[in-house]
Amino acid sequence: MSEPNASATASLAEEAAKLDAADELSAKRADFILDDTVYLDGNSLGALPAAVPARLADVVAREWGRLRIRSWGESGWWTAPERIGDRVGRLVGAAPGQVVVGDSTSVNVFKALVGAIRIAQGQSAGRDVARDEILVDESTFPTDGYIAESAARMTGCALRPVPAAEMAAAVGPRTAVALVNHVDYRTGRLHDLPGITAAGHAAGALVVWDLCHSAGALPVGLDEHGVDLAVGCTYKYLNGGPGSPAYLYVAREHQPRFDSPLPGWNSHADPFGMAPAYVPADGALRGRVGTPDILSMLALEAALDVWDGVSTAAVRAKSLALTDFFLRCVGAYVPAGRVESLTPAAHGERGSQVALRCADAGEVMAELIRRGVVGDFRHPDVLRFGFTPLYTGFADTERAARVLAAVLAGAPGEVA
Amino acid sequence: MSEPNASATASLAEEAAKLDAADELSAKRADFILDDTVYLDGNSLGALPAAVPARLADVVAREWGRLRIRSWGESGWWTAPERIGDRVGRLVGAAPGQVVVGDSTSVNVFKALVGAIRIAQGQSAGRDVARDEILVDESTFPTDGYIAESAARMTGCALRPVPAAEMAAAVGPRTAVALVNHVDYRTGRLHDLPGITAAGHAAGALVVWDLCHSAGALPVGLDEHGVDLAVGCTYKYLNGGPGSPAYLYVAREHQPRFDSPLPGWNSHADPFGMAPAYVPADGALRGRVGTPDILSMLALEAALDVWDGVSTAAVRAKSLALTDFFLRCVGAYVPAGRVESLTPAAHGERGSQVALRCADAGEVMAELIRRGVVGDFRHPDVLRFGFTPLYTGFADTERAARVLAAVLAGAPGEVA
Structure with missing residues (x-):
């Protein structure tokens, strides 16, 4: 040749x-910090935004090193998951108050799926046919499938893999939830978010979207298309850094019935009351679990500045x-x-x-x-x-x- | 006065x-970076170890900024959870290969409890009496109780709060697992880890210890006392930084039967094979879930240097x-x-x-x-x-x- x-x-x-x-x-x-290479792996790990090093140095030296425990309040650490969630929300078409940042994508898939199953089953209470089926797109990034299998096992549901192209036709009266990757991680194929979401709703099911390969690369329109729940990572097109925390979107209409399988103290209505009984907070922060990973989260926050305007x-x-x-x-x-x-x-x-x-x-x-x-x-x-x-x-x-x-x-x- | x-x-x-x-x-x-204050809140957030700022700056500027995606291999990011886990292990009396770092304490409590229930029920298969009870010390840090309630609900178990002082007497033939805080977060009382663990075993149950307020403050002796599973945070006496990742200990004898409720792709035997079927890795890394939070994790690794010697x-x-x-x-x-x-x-x-x-x-x-x-x-x-x-x-x-x-x-x- x-x-x-x-x-x-x-x-x-x-x-x-x-x-x-x-x-x-x-x-x-x-x-961004770039060099002579052509970096076409930002769909795996985004390049370093230039603002991150100085901001993270300040978080470490001043907020942790000097203010120490006071930074939970004074430096806004405690509210970072919802504050940064709103900034991610803007990029995926979610109005404020519906996204929290924290945990890995896998953990958020678990919260979203179990939460969605409980909502779907609650909506169908009293019907003759049980909602006991989880659909997952069969070419999914593997972790979604593994976690869906665990969610199915722990909720008494069956898991059924379906090609994404057939998902809209496959949802049916037994479907509690369908889990779909917005963009296929291997082929780059964009799946039909509005169509599959509408088909899911028509069948009485909820649809959970994995936005890992779409957020920051294209408009998602979560609110516009009536998406129920969604998850995504922040280290690809959002450039949050290696293993930066993922996020969970719970549409406002579902929040009062969102019943997390991981009800950590950060999602309690009065977290510092230290009450033995769990009472969930209202809103998106019901999706929080444990103490948020502040260094990675504030690096992400600085990284999101590149999206201004x-x-x-x-x-x-x-x-x-x-x-x-x-x-x-x-x-x-x-x-x-x-x-x-x-x-x-x-x-x-x-x-x-x-x-x-x-x-x-x-x-x-x-x-x-x-x-x-x-x-x-x-x-x-x-x-x-x-x-x-x-x-x-x-x-x-x-x-x-x-x-x-x-x-x-x-x-x-x-x-x- | x-x-x-x-x-x-x-x-x-x-x-x-x-x-x-x-x-x-x-x-x-x-x-450590100290100042004129007397800082007696290291049981909530440890002070900043002096080595962290320079190390984290290098992780950001060189490993992320210059090597980018290559750092998953070349900078040892991928193996950080088990490498750092072994360093935490030394401080809690665990031989190498039994501890992984990652996720929050709350998420690890969920993995540990559900994993322990499955092991205990597997060991009791064929008995007349079901092992369907979780005990938790009634003065527990709240998140452990909330997560235990969720674990109970999702595994069909009952949750029973018991004073820690009565825990050894309370474990019985129906007990699958007891969850106990090694040191009470409020009073500072140290609970009897060897005695409660032995009593649990005598009843055929497993015991999970929460080491948040003991690791780095006193010898724990996980292996010596035959502890089954344990979790803990790293931001208190281990000085890992705000919200630094927690850890999970699964005793070597239990690892082959540890069946995680959060089987993310990082715990797969061949994570880059991207196979649709989940096959768990051997050893401690079976406790991993999703992509590890590298910035926070490597800050923790640098922080652990203070323990050398x-x-x-x-x-x-x-x-x-x-x-x-x-x-x-x-x-x-x-x-x-x-x-x-x-x-x-x-x-x-x-x-x-x-x-x-x-x-x-x-x-x-x-x-x-x-x-x-x-x-x-x-x-x-x-x-x-x-x-x-x-x-x-x-x-x-x-x-x-x-x-x-x-x-x-x-x-x-x-x-x-």
Whole structure:
């Protein structure tokens, strides 16, 4: 195989420069710590926002080191989960008071599912048919499936995996809750949140959405589409840092009946009353559990500053332009048949990543990383490239496709 | 009321100076960021270890900012929960491979209780009498009771609160598990870990210990006393920082049957295989759930360096000397009857805090804090003073009692 021909390269590189020059989000790059690599793994771990190091140093040295215990009140530690939850909420279309940050995504899936089952069963009390079924999209990120299996076992429900494309048709009179990933972690396929949610409601079920691969990459519209509950992580497109706390959305209408399986003291109506009987707090903070992880949470809060003044519509427009452009560059540079895109061509079905099926994907990705293009590999044969509109440009995108073509052509390594 | 007389003060201050001069742990103070206040709230939030700020800055700037996704492997992020777990393990008498760090204490109580119930019921399969009872010490920190209630509800068990002093006698043929706080958060009473554990085993039950107020303050001896499972936080005597991750101990003998109610992908035998079926990992990491909170976890790891070369026996000896000395100073300075110690006089029943019942405790503590002595207040009438042997000295202790006496005497404020 040959390398991409020079005229195609020159033409696309020129187009990339024009697109970058016209990009209204390009100034946001300065808000991140970047380097010479093309970082296309922000769908796994977002890059470091420039404001985080100084803010975290202040949290450690002053709030913890000097104020110590007083910071729970004076530095706003105690209320951080709901305060930061509201900021995440804005990015996923949730009005204030419905999102709390804390715990891992897995733990939040457990809260959301058991909570949803209890609400659905409560709504169906007295019916002839039991609501004793949990549906999960069968290509789910694994942890959702494992946790759903545990939730099913502990609530006496059955778990039934269903392809996401068939989810709307599969919900039925026995369905208590359907758990769906908004964007498939492997293929980058965007699932139909409004349609599946409406179908779930029509069947009397609740729908829980996992937003890990959509929040910060595209508008979600939780309130607009009447979503019941949702969870997501904050370390991908929200750039909160490694293992930063996840979040739980409980729609306002469900909050009075949200009955958490993890009723820790932080969700008590009077947490410092230290009463032996549990009385849940009102509102989103009913989803809290134990003492929040302050260092990680306040790093996340600082990271969210990059979203000030950013509309998710603009992010979505750039995301689609980036993935379109990447697919075009790959089409121009990589010999036909050498890779196959698993990511849908239709915009309405695409998240913010491109997944390419490729023989020797593990070795190819290792070589890409050596040459300064960082994506990731998903067993057994998938190259994943995540496009983070706040800090990825079109020149980066062209270069990634060019280096990919060179690697696939077996050309000597050269970091462009 | 009068202030303490000058000769008593001079005599105890002199004794404090001698005790500090002879204290083999006194050099450890230099490992912490301290100031002019007497900080006796390390049983709520430990002081900042001096090594943490630089380490955390490096984690943020280099590991996250520069290495980004590579740090999961190259910087040892992925294995942090079990690596740091082993370091916590040494401090609570657990051989390596039995402790993982992650999640909050509340979430770990849920894992431990449900896991213990399943093991106990498995061991009793085929018996006539069901093991369907959870005992909890009735003065427990509230979150343990709330979570125990949820665990009971979700496993079909009954929850029965029992005074810790009667726990050994209360375990019976129906008991699946007893949940006991090693040290009572309010009174500072140390409960009988070896005796209650042995009584539980004699009845065929498991015992889960909450070590929040003992780990880092006294030897726990988990392996030595045959403890089944245990949980604890790391932000009190272990100084891990606000909301730093908690830990879960599962004794080696129980690990093959530990069946977590929160089987997240981090506890899978092959987490990156992304298999739809859950297969638990062997060993302690079966207690992991979702992606670990790296910033908080690595701050904790740096904080644990202060324990290098420290024996928990030495810590315990100093802890008892401090609390003894505080009680003596209070006895000498505070008029009889003005406060009442809730903390047992017997060393074998005392943790590392002194709790004084006092009228107007809320106002008294607020004034103490204004005068530079930081303890805390527990509703409705308790002053808590935590003694952290690594950074609290005898002169601090004498001063705290002296300021307390002055506050109680209504004398004009003067920070000594």
